[in-house]
Amino acid sequence: MLIDYYFRPLTLHDLASMMEIERDVFLLPWSAGQMKDSLLAAHCQAWGLYSELSGALMGFGILSIVFDEVELLTFSVAKNLQRKGY
DSSP: OOOOEEEEOOOOOGHHHHHHHHHOOOSSOOOHHHHHHHHTTTTTEEEEEEETTOEEEEEEEEEETTTTTEEEEEEEEGGGTTTTTO
């Protein structure tokens, strides 16, 4: 099986792509300010799923990590890629 994607930590440079997916997928999306705050928060980690071929962001998740607990704050896969195993 060919793996055509990879994960990497997200930064502020990814904010526009994250917001594009967020607004397309959710009826009540996070604001750009909320997303930016999460990217900058010391207790949060944001990870993106990227296409190996195009380099495009396919989806992302944001985690809040405090001591030994992890909370999934948001998780999203681009609408055109949903239900395809990503």
